[in-house]
Structure formats: structure tokens, C-alpha cells
Amino acid sequence: MIPDPVPADDPEQAAEQERLALEKKRERYVWYYLAYFLFGIHIVAFVMIYAVRHAK
Structure with a gap:
């Protein structure tokens, strides 16, 4: 936490x-x-990779 600035x-x-x-x-x-x-982009990328690899 940031301490209160000294008056x-x-x-x-x-x-x-x-x-x-x-x-x-x-x-x-x-x-x-x-x-x-950036974390969200990686999650989306992993889901897309999974979907492409398991597509029929």
C-alpha cells in the first residue's frame, strides 16, 4: 500500500x-x-489450437 503523503x-x-x-x-x-x-489472448489461442487439432 502507498503511505499517505506527508503534508x-x-x-x-x-x-x-x-x-x-x-x-x-x-x-x-x-x-x-x-x-x-495478454493472459486472455493466450487462453483464447490455446482454445483455438485445441479446437483445430480436434476438429473432424
Whole structure:
């Protein structure tokens, strides 16, 4: 888990820390979506290979 950012005296610095934390969180979600997508493609490919090999 990401620790809560330390409150800064400068509001601009606090906003920058919040933006960076949000960007990091979104980037992690992008990697998750990419992993699920690639995993799904492999499942579909294996099913298609199975179907072609067992077709009559």
C-alpha cells in the first residue's frame, strides 16, 4: 500500500506529490490491464489450437 503523503507547507508541493501518487497508481493499473489482456489472448489461442487439432 502507498503511505499517505506527508503534508507539505507549500500547497503547490502538496499538489505535486498528490499528482505523482495518482500517476503511479494509474500506471500500476495500466500494467494490470496489460497483463490480463495478454493472459486472455493466450487462453483464447490455446482454445483455438485445441479446437483445430480436434476438429473432424
